[in-house]
Amino acid sequence: MEDQGEILIAVLRMGHRPQRDKRITTHVCLVARAFGADGVFLWRKDEKIKENMDKLRKTWGGDFFVEFKSYKKVLSEWKGIIIHLTMYGEKIDKIDEIREKCKDKDILIVVGAEKVPPEVYEKADYNISIGSQPHSEVAALAVFLDRFFKGRYLYREFEDAKMKIIPSPRSKTVIEKSFKS
Ligand code: SAM
Numbered sequence: 427m428e429d430q431g432e433i434l435i436a437v438l439r440m441g442h443r444p445q446r447d448k449r450i451t452t453h454v455c456l457v458a459r460a461f462g463a464d465g466v467f468l469w470r471k472d473e474k475i476k477e478n479m480d481k482l483r484k485t486w487g488g489d490f491f492v493e494f495k496s497y498k499k500v501l502s503e504w505k506g507i508i509i510h511l512t513m514y515g516e517k518i519d520k521i522d523e524i525r526e527k528c529k530d531k532d533i534l535i536v537v538g539a540e541k542v543p544p545e546v547y548e549k550a551d552y553n554i555s556i557g558s559q560p561h562s563e564v565a566a567l568a569v570f571l572d573r574f575f576k577g578r579y580l581y582r583e584f585e586d587a588k589m590k591i592i593p594s595p596r597s598k599t600v601i602e603k604s605f606k607s
Pocket of ligand 1: 511512513514536537538539540542554555556557558559560561562563564566
């Protein structure tokens with residue numbers, strides 16, 4: 427990215443409960459990928475989510491990762507900046523300061539499901555709210571990434587994608603790319 431260079435942006439999805447949260451965790455992964463992150467760490471193993479994201483990647487491109495790792499390990503091993511999204515945090519108006527601070531540092535964005543343990547609030551460099559009303563980890567992540575990248579990734583294209591959508595006022599226009607082997 428233009429002013430962010432070659433940094434890694436990962437999302438730590440806390441508290442994934444395979445039965446209950448399958449759909450919303452998949453949406454966390456989809457939003458992370460579409461809005462500019464490189465991958466998601468899932469606290470609990472859920473091969474189905476990884477399979478779905480691998481399948482999506484084959485058609486739509488990129489090298490987005492889904493990795494299973496305990497949140498304690500991710501947090502303790504992370505060398506860059508940690509940003510926890512919570513309705514109790516400071517206002518997103520701090521985004522310019524955060525962008526500046528993250529210029530040459532990897533970023534871990536933490537989102538929750540149920541109650542997030544206090545150690546996450548303590549370990550985070552920033553606890554950031556996207557408004558002070560409770561809503562959703564998917565919405566919070568989308569708004570944060572969009573503000574962070576100033577909308578740059580909304581029409582993101584992946585070089586190795588097999589399908590490409592041509593924005594259209596009425597119809598579904600999709601072109602299938604052919605690749606030379
Ligand atoms: N009590 C939670 C909290 O601390 O934000 C709300 C639980 S909500 C179902 C699940 C996750 O969505 C939260 O852990 C947080 O990451 C995200 N979230 C919800 N509302 C948010 C807000 N207003 N600002 C930032 N993140 C939010």
